[in-house]
Amino acid sequence: MSTSNHHTDDHLQHHFKDEDQQFESSKLGMWIFLVTEMLMFGGLFVAYIIYRAWHPDLFYLAAQELDAGLGALNTVVLIASSLTIALAIRSLQLDEFKKSIQYLSATLVLAATFLVIKYIEYTDKFAKGILPGGHYSYEGISHEMAANFFSIYYLMTGLHGIHVLLGMGLIGWMIIKVRKRSVHSRYFTPVENTGLFWHLVDIIWIFLFPLLYLID
Amino acid sequence: MNKIIEYLLPPQRSTVASEVDSLFMFINVAGFILFAGIMLTILIFVIKYRRKSEDDVTPVITHNSLLEITWTIIPIILILIVFAWGFRGFMTLSTPPPNAYEIQVKAASWLWEFEYPNGGTTLNEVFVPVDQPVKFIMRSDDVLHSLFIPDFRVKMDILPNRYTSIWFEATETGQSILYCSEYCGSGHSAMLATVHVLSKQEFEEWLETGLEVDEDMPLADLGRQTYTAAGCNACHTLDGTDRIGPSFLNLFGSERTLTDGRTVTADEDYIRRSIIDPNAEITAGYPANMPSYAGRLSDRQIDGLIAFIKELHD
Amino acid sequence: MAETSKQTISIREYPVDEHPDKNYLNHDKGILSWLITLDHKRIGLLYLGSITFFFFLGGVLALLLRTELLTPAQSILDADTYNQIFTLHGAIMIFLFIIPSIPAALGNFFLPMMIGAKDVAFPRLNLASFWIYVAGALFALFSIVTGAVDTGWTFYTPYSTETGTAVVSMTLGVFIMGFSSILTGINFIVTLHKLRSPGQAWGKMPLFLWSLYATAIIQILATPVLAITLLLLIMERVLGVGIFDPALGGDPILYQHFFWFYSHPAVYIMIVPAFGIISELISVFSRKTIFGYWAIALSSLAIAFIGFLVWGHHMFVSGQSELSSVVFSFLTFFVGVPTGIKIFNWVATLYKGSIDLKTPMLYALAFLFLFTIGGLTGIMIGALSVNVHLHDTYYIVAHFHYVMMGGTVIALLGGIHYWWPKMTGRMYNEVWGKITCAVIFFSFNMTFLPQFVMGSQGMPRRYFNYLEEFQGLHQFSTIGSYILGLGFVMMALYLAYSLFRGPKAPPNPWGARSLEWMTSSPPTHHNFEYTPVILHGPYDHHQPEHEFRMGLVSESKETHG
Amino acid sequence: MAVAGALLVLTFLTVAVTWIQIPEPFNVIVAVGIAAIKASLVALFFMNLVRDSLLNRLAFVLSFLFLAIFVVITLLDTLFRDSGFPVF
Ligand code: HEA
Ligand code: HEA
Ligand code: CUA
Numbered sequence A: 001m002s003t004s005n006h007h008t009d010d011h012l013q014h015h016f017k018d019e020d021q022q023f024e025s026s027k028l029g030m031w032i033f034l035v036t037e038m039l040m041f042g043g044l045f046v047a048y049i050i051y052r053a054w055h056p057d058l059f060y061l062a063a064q065e066l067d068a069g070l071g072a073l074n075t076v077v078l079i080a081s082s083l084t085i086a087l088a089i090r091s092l093q094l095d096e097f098k099k100s101i102q103y104l105s106a107t108l109v110l111a112a113t114f115l116v117i118k119y120i121e122y123t124d125k126f127a128k129g130i131l132p133g134g135h136y137s138y139e140g141i142s143h144e145m146a147a148n149f150f151s152i153y154y155l156m157t158g159l160h161g162i163h164v165l166l167g168m169g170l171i172g173w174m175i176i177k178v179r180k181r182s183v184h185s186r187y188f189t190p191v192e193n194t195g196l197f198w199h200l201v202d203i204i205w206i207f208l209f210p211l212l213y214l215i216d
Numbered sequence B: 001m002n003k004i005i006e007y008l009l010p011p012q013r014s015t016v017a018s019e020v021d022s023l024f025m026f027i028n029v030a031g032f033i034l035f036a037g038i039m040l041t042i043l044i045f046v047i048k049y050r051r052k053s054e055d056d057v058t059p060v061i062t063h064n065s066l067l068e069i070t071w072t073i074i075p076i077i078l079i080l081i082v083f084a085w086g087f088r089g090f091m092t093l094s095t096p097p098p099n100a101y102e103i104q105v106k107a108a109s110w111l112w113e114f115e116y117p118n119g120g121t122t123l124n125e126v127f128v129p130v131d132q133p134v135k136f137i138m139r140s141d142d143v144l145h146s147l148f149i150p151d152f153r154v155k156m157d158i159l160p161n162r163y164t165s166i167w168f169e170a171t172e173t174g175q176s177i178l179y180c181s182e183y184c185g186s187g188h189s190a191m192l193a194t195v196h197v198l199s200k201q202e203f204e205e206w207l208e209t210g211l212e213v214d215e216d217m218p219l220a221d222l223g224r225q226t227y228t229a230a231g232c233n234a235c236h237t238l239d240g241t242d243r244i245g246p247s248f249l250n251l252f253g254s255e256r257t258l259t260d261g262r263t264v265t266a267d268e269d270y271i272r273r274s275i276i277d278p279n280a281e282i283t284a285g286y287p288a289n290m291p292s293y294a295g296r297l298s299d300r301q302i303d304g305l306i307a308f309i310k311e312l313h314d
Numbered sequence C: 001m002a003e004t005s006k007q008t009i010s011i012r013e014y015p016v017d018e019h020p021d022k023n024y025l026n027h028d029k030g031i032l033s034w035l036i037t038l039d040h041k042r043i044g045l046l047y048l049g050s051i052t053f054f055f056f057l058g059g060v061l062a063l064l065l066r067t068e069l070l071t072p073a074q075s076i077l078d079a080d081t082y083n084q085i086f087t088l089h090g091a092i093m094i095f096l097f098i099i100p101s102i103p104a105a106l107g108n109f110f111l112p113m114m115i116g117a118k119d120v121a122f123p124r125l126n127l128a129s130f131w132i133y134v135a136g137a138l139f140a141l142f143s144i145v146t147g148a149v150d151t152g153w154t155f156y157t158p159y160s161t162e163t164g165t166a167v168v169s170m171t172l173g174v175f176i177m178g179f180s181s182i183l184t185g186i187n188f189i190v191t192l193h194k195l196r197s198p199g200q201a202w203g204k205m206p207l208f209l210w211s212l213y214a215t216a217i218i219q220i221l222a223t224p225v226l227a228i229t230l231l232l233l234i235m236e237r238v239l240g241v242g243i244f245d246p247a248l249g250g251d252p253i254l255y256q257h258f259f260w261f262y263s264h265p266a267v268y269i270m271i272v273p274a275f276g277i278i279s280e281l282i283s284v285f286s287r288k289t290i291f292g293y294w295a296i297a298l299s300s301l302a303i304a305f306i307g308f309l310v311w312g313h314h315m316f317v318s319g320q321s322e323l324s325s326v327v328f329s330f331l332t333f334f335v336g337v338p339t340g341i342k343i344f345n346w347v348a349t350l351y352k353g354s355i356d357l358k359t360p361m362l363y364a365l366a367f368l369f370l371f372t373i374g375g376l377t378g379i380m381i382g383a384l385s386v387n388v389h390l391h392d393t394y395y396i397v398a399h400f401h402y403v404m405m406g407g408t409v410i411a412l413l414g415g416i417h418y419w420w421p422k423m424t425g426r427m428y429n430e431v432w433g434k435i436t437c438a439v440i441f442f443s444f445n446m447t448f449l450p451q452f453v454m455g456s457q458g459m460p461r462r463y464f465n466y467l468e469e470f471q472g473l474h475q476f477s478t479i480g481s482y483i484l485g486l487g488f489v490m491m492a493l494y495l496a497y498s499l500f501r502g503p504k505a506p507p508n509p510w511g512a513r514s515l516e517w518m519t520s521s522p523p524t525h526h527n528f529e530y531t532p533v534i535l536h537g538p539y540d541h542h543q544p545e546h547e548f549r550m551g552l553v554s555e556s557k558e559t560h561g
Numbered sequence D: 001m002a003v004a005g006a007l008l009v010l011t012f013l014t015v016a017v018t019w020i021q022i023p024e025p026f027n028v029i030v031a032v033g034i035a036a037i038k039a040s041l042v043a044l045f046f047m048n049l050v051r052d053s054l055l056n057r058l059a060f061v062l063s064f065l066f067l068a069i070f071v072v073i074t075l076l077d078t079l080f081r082d083s084g085f086p087v088f
């Protein structure tokens, strides 16, 4: 980055005193970023809660349309991916680059699986005419506000899906970084932060799953 | 003091007004004393402790817990008073007495429609009896509006998906202005109505006769009257300038180009259609936001409007 | 990190090189070196330039509004244009000017310097935040070209989902700018936690930094909710999702909750940094230790916290439940307590001081005057029954101009004058400074005092036409606003003059004690050529100045191990 | 960092809990409660909050606190819309 870099370690930016300070700073930064993510999703959760409090019957009826099996499967997939990325970080901290890449790739595959399952769910809904908002045309739910439930459903899972995509991008990038050995046991901040992000994506799904799929 | 109240606030014409005003004045006075105290202290300090030389030395005073506590407690006491007082007034404002006379209010962009228990309606003016609680049950046709009568110190938003209500009890006869105070688009500042407070007897009489349109009036006069009473003037001028809709000047008989490309002549039929179902044919260059007057104007009133518009040529 | 390590460290005084050949302004040359700079000082100036531009733009729009309001009926604008102009005025002033103003401009410049750091924790994010801001601003301006927005800066549904104007690009612009605000917030929090110089405990941080810290917390907690709100609004228009639009089964009041959950805390994003500036000014220009350091520092956090509990006071007559109105009103008043604590502590600081009425100090005093009026009228409209009468009238307009213009903008002007020598290396003209301050102060009152009267008499806001009886007051206000404009033109002139002809500034023209004054004016590229060590508090005017210029003797031995 | 094994077990545990949960008729609180437990497990172990600095933990807790504020106060409106004036 900046001009006068008299330090030996090329990851240390000039305005930091030492590696520790830099690592802690990025990690704190990442955590605060996660806070903003949670509040952003939080807005949708609030909308969800309000509408559910207003129309419990709607949520019950509409949730029947969702495939809890696929949802549960996706939960497993995401939790597994959370585990693999945690293991990837651990391997990296031990300088086991090969293993780390394997774990990261596994995470990537799991994330892709998640999206494929989501894709199946979406196409299935679309085929029935369950589309977000004004495009909704499904007749199978006898509730006048059925479209609203699915609006919330699509917004929540859609925003989450975008985060999964972002996470996949980050993980892919981390694989390249590990390949190039530009991260290692003394400097693994980017991977660590990617991991944090990915776990958050997992946590959000952990809440989405029972709230959207398991209503009885 | 009363002079100040009279200057700052509109006349008190409802039962709640004086309660609201007294809190208003309390906060003004208490606030002013606080404010003047603070400013005076600053002024004194600034004069007394002006820098005398570049080598001034100042004492090291870091804090004083007693002072801190004082100026925490006193404001807390004040705000509790203000809260309780405001709460009481609000309670009055939001609990209509059970015997209130009910009037249905419908707000639309940009006119007011008032419907009385006997089924009669008025546009942009409302008649209420004095010394009698009146409750407005309000609903909007489109976006948010808000009904605000400064003389009565009442205000409430009007929503398209629910009923809201306000109530008041007028204390003197006369006219008061009613504003729309929630921003609702081009005609927001033209969305006014008049509240006529009548004595009980006059009100009864008005209910009998006033709701009927004066059928004997010459058509064009009736049209001119309806033009303001129904709020056409909010959107249509008579002098050729555009407001929200096209001006009525030289309208009759002219060729109108519609958004779908057709041209039509503005004859009697066209004008009637424009009033009853305005969004069926939209004149090019204007928004499709004229409200429909179907059911709001009598046939004769529409005839009157047509006759009135016919005369407008320069 | 803050705590000094256990090894003994040796420190010595580093004298200031008064006018070094190389400073941050001429360190790199060329436009590009500015546009991609990672230097927090230059980014601060980029922000300062942008917000000045938008302030003038918003101000010119305001003058148009005021001109239209000279007469009760239509004069120079038609209704739709008027509506678009007040929307743009509000949106520009709020999202493009006042939210980034103090934190992103002055904060960026001085936060690292005041803690003796070379930069903020994430310089690249900092630059990104500036460009995100620019991108957002472009979207917002684009909306003017594509038909302008006429919803009011609050974008209330369902009007905003129905009106045919460019609501999507405007809200998208605001959405994007939200991220810029979030990034600045993250950067500040991390920098303050992790990059403070040795010896700078939390209790030795200048109060400006405490206020920026509190602001940053609000920024990261509230802004994401604005983001999701606007996203929902956009989806409402694009897909018709029906969460806020009653025509689709949604609830317009829910929109208002979402909007104010951000926008009320946002008013503290605007004012709390201003409080910070005032703390600096009052102490420095009375050459006295600040009175009640901790009370002032912690009250910022208290305001930030309570600020999250009161958003519904904008909705007393919206149709929300009476219960929540009562709760919101109750909580609202409690913001007044920590704010009052600040004001009283500032006044107490003046006691037995050595008060020097330089231009920045005049602004500080003007702030105390105007903001107290604005704040006390806030209490007025927080009272339930009175709010019913005053809501959406010019009383509200006057209230928020008193706090935003009379509070934040006046403090910003004070801050700009105070730090002008440091940022530019030049002194402005003191006489013109004082005259202009007086002009602005009087014309401001002339513009907005009558609006309180109009408002309580019942003049609704966002009205393009009005009743004849208000004409006198409106005209008075309009004339005031013209003089106000004149004041700003005067300021622009003498400040521009000082850039080229002003006398060179010494490192510490005001005899201040905080770190940014312990280096040259303008500062060098790295702020300090050594690692500063803080021995005294930032307001310890009784300690000799040279003891504030201490630094570690040899930096390289300081690494861990 | 010898938590890897424990993590695996916990994962299966949480998943298993999900499966048992479906037939359960008594619902929202249980569902959300379990989700909360699962989330805290992820946060504490995967995200290593157990060993993280106080500040990072605080950040995590704060976001929930403010979300709670948002929800609760908004519900004060939406649940009590038509119930008229509260009588104390
Ligand atoms: C910088 C911005 C800023 C600030 C700091 C404030 C500060 C406050 N505001 Fe303001 N407000 C706005 C910007 C701001 N506001 C805006 C933009 C709007 C309108 C938005 C729109 O609709 O377009 C608005 C609207 C607004 C409303 C809604 C009005 C309506 O639409 O009906 C209310 C109601 O409660 C309110 C209250 C308050 C209160 C109680 C404070 C308090 O924080 C004030 C605290 C300060 C003091 C109290 C003074 C100092 C204290 C003392 C001297 C001690 C003694 C004090 C006591 C005894 C209490 N404000
Ligand atoms: C930071 C916030 C801020 C600031 C500083 C201002 C500043 C001003 N505002 Fe604004 N205002 C708002 C925020 C702000 N406003 C908001 C949020 C609204 C609500 C919008 C809504 O309802 O949605 C509003 C609404 C509002 C209204 C109400 C409109 C209505 O309801 O119908 C009015 C009317 O008088 C007004 C006037 C002014 C004036 C005269 C100034 C003056 O103080 C401006 C002073 C500045 C200048 C005069 C510029 C000086 C420069 C020149 C003249 C030189 C030009 C030079 C070059 C081009 C190089 N404002
Ligand atoms: Cu209707 Cu404003």
Ligand SMILES: [Cu+2]
Binding pocket: C263, C264, C267, C310, C311, C313, C314
């Ligand atoms: Cu507010």
